[in-house]
Amino acid sequence: MEDSTRTTGSFDSSFSENDDRTTNKTAAIAHVAVDKVSNAAVGALRRAMPAIERTARSAHYAIDETAPATQRLKERGDKAVVHTRLYVAANPLKALGIAAVVGLVIGHIL
Numbered sequence: 526m527e528d529s530t531r532t533t534g535s536f537d538s539s540f541s542e543n544d545d546r547t548t549n550k551t552a553a554i555a556h557v558a559v560d561k562v563s564n565a566a567v568g569a570l571r572r573a574m575p576a577i578e579r580t581a582r583s584a585h586y587a588i589d590e591t592a593p594a595t596q597r598l599k600e601r602g603d604k605a606v607v608h609t610r611l612y613v614a615a616n617p618l619k620a621l622g623i624a625a626v627v628g629l630v631i632g633h634i635l
Contacts, residue, residue: 613620
């Protein structure tokens with residue numbers, strides 16, 4: 526029985542060495558694949574960054590340029606609301622007549 530144990534032991538260690546080599550080879554291939562994907566992603570990001578930065582600058586510029594006009598429109602709207610309230614308070618029947626006519630015209634259009 527000792528002879529078969531030696532043979533089995535030798536076979537087990539040889540099998541284990543093959544497993545280790547296969548595992549190491551597979552791990553190395555996986556590492557290479559991960560590195561390639563990582564490098565590709567970094568490269569794509571580097572190529573995309575200038576476009577992203579240009580888009581961000583353009584968006585900030587648009588916001589900065591339109592902010593004063595937006596503020597002026599808001600102020601005009603606020604003034605129109607104040608003037609309309611004053612007009613309706615001063616001329617309630619006339620305002621009611623105007624609202625009725627506008628409602629009829631819109632009703633016919635739709």
